[in-house]
Amino acid sequence: MKISLNKTLLISFISIILISLIITGITSTYMIDKEFNIYLFKEHEEKIENIKSIINSAISQNPVSPDFDGVGLNKYALAEEYLIKIVDANNNLIFDTGMYPLMGHENNSHMNMMGHMMGRMFGNSLENYNEETYTISYDDKKIGTVTIGYIGPSNISGEAIKFKFTLYKSILISSFIAIIISVLIGIIISRQLGIPIRKITTASKNIREGNLSIRTNIKTRVEEISQLSSSINNLASTLEKQESLRNRLTSDMAHEIRTPLTTIKSHIEAFIDGIWKPTPEKLNDCYDEINRLHSLVENLEDINKLEKANYVLNKSIFSLNDELEKIINSLIPQFNKKNLKFNLNIKDNIKVFMDKDKFKQIMYNLLSNAIKYSYDNGIINISSYIKNERLYIDVQDFGIGISSKDLPHIFDHLYRGDLSRSRTQNTEGSGIGLTITKTLVEAHNGTIKVKSDNINGTVFTIEFPLSKVLKN
Structure with a gap:
């Protein structure tokens, strides 16, 4: 059974806190017991020494008949809850506190049920009565024996039990408060993480179902979730744009293919019906339309190549100057159709x-675009130069330019720009040429940029790293 992220985080958070509190509680209890018992043992030893000192003081004052009550032995025994019995060398009883000092233990341990339980836990019961016996000497002569009785291993008092119980109680209350606070914090954190992720999951499902206009709009301080949200939004935006471009391409291609097919169909029908004779001129018209269809099919093949992005470079050393001249010479018929002039400006002999x-x-x-969108009798400038150890090639026309709306997208996949631009110049294409150009430039580790407006025309600038250039 799958558990939601909120529950998983909350359970994990609470489990960690509980484990930490249990470990802390066990460790704290062990350390308190250990240190407290050491403290009680040392205190017990000091009290035994005090009892010996009081007894010795009474004997030093009157060795024959010491006044133990006069030196405060009985009061000390009562205060510290010790049973003291002293006998002389002949085993005659000369001092005895009786059981009265231990009644505090018995009363305290039975004061209430909790006290009784705690007394039993720490050995605070007369069942745990202990005795210590010491010899009493004077002038290096044994004059008697003192027996000191007490409850538990170190005569733990009711106040000590109460103090110890208070420590454990404070640990228990602190742990309970910590658990409540941890649960609240866990709920808050799990919601902060779970709710955004659920929104992102919902957005992903919508995108999968074709709702490309969905956006997550998540505000969070968690960097990873913010990046994930931005990635989903960028994906939706890109897919939405690509879908729009594909729809537009499909519409444009249908229109472009329909026109030559209609022309060819009408010509052939006229030939069949005998309205027209298959003269060379009419056949040439059909041939031109077939060539137009062939060009459109090639554009579709270019799109397929771009989708596969499978450009394998076969590099060789050649003269840039000579190659540019050959390319321009091959395009002279297209220049002449629009009576265009060109200026070739090459400053360096570059290989x-x-x-x-x-x-x-x-x-x-680039040159085909420049010719398409140049006005008749215009000029096209082609120049190459080296600047800051990089090779630059500029192709500039003074035609209708590219609108500011289309300029950021002209290298986008399948983008054709403003339809009025194409229709004004009677151009055709799939909107794939500049995308292919950019891909080929980048395959050579280069970059391509464009500046354009509707008044001054357009200039494309290709930039290649000098490592790809050999200058004579």
């Missing part, structure tokens, strides 16, 4: 250690 095909793909994607 790089990169994957040449991937580098071509990076530059083709």
Whole structure:
């Protein structure tokens, strides 16, 4: 049977406290007993010595007929609850307190049931009566014997029993209070941990069921729970954004594929019905639409490649200058369609250690975008340079630019930006080109940044570490 986190934490917390209190109680009781018994034994020895001293004082004052009452022996015995009996050398009784000093023990032990139980526990009963016998000497001659009787191993008094009982009672009360406080603290802590985790679990279930708009909104001082909550929120936000982009991609792709298919279908129907003759011009129109479909399929394949993120770099050393010139020359027909001019500015003769095909793909994607979104008769600047021991490549156009709303997301997976931007320029695509470009740049340990506005156009900057650059 599974137990909730709240109960698990509470049970664990209480168990730890109880174990700690039991260990503390046992240890404390043992140490109190040990030290208290040592103290009582020493005190008992001192009292025995005092009794001997009083007896010796009485004998020194009158060796023939000592006055033990006069020196306070009877009072001392009564106060300290000792039975004292003194006999002379002929075993004649010369002093006896009787049982009266021990009546305090008997009365105290039977005062009430608790006192009786405690008296029995600590041996405070006449059944535990003990005696010690000592020789009385004067001028190195034995003149008698004293017998000292007492209760228990060290004549423990009623006050001592009461004090000891008070100590145990205070430990018991303190333990009880500690348990109550611990339970309250355990409940508070378990709630502080359990409630946020339950909310996170609920949010996770909602995300699994497709409710991507759910957010945890948990306020806690526990760092791990706060990080977990943020991770769940970021996951939901990312999935929600990706879902939106996928839906948009599906809609856009359906629209893009429908258009060439409709054109091809209408042309073929016209050929079949004899309305049109299959002239080279009409067949070329169909061919162009087929090429357009082929391009869309390639874009979908690019998406699949990005999903797998399986880019294996085949690096080699080549001239950056020569490669840039080849790429630009291959794009001259596209420049000419829009009557675009380009400026190639390369300050250094640079050789790089990169994957040449991937580098071509990076530059083709950036330059294709620059051509798509440039105005007719515009200019595109391509420059490369080394600064602060890093290689930089800039691709700048002066076209319609990217809106501030779209700029933070242009490298996001499947993001196509403002639809009006594409429709104004009659461009098409899957929104995967810049994502692939960023992935390829980062595969070379580089970074790509963009600055753009609707007035001054756009500039993409690629930055590679100098370790990947070989300069002549």
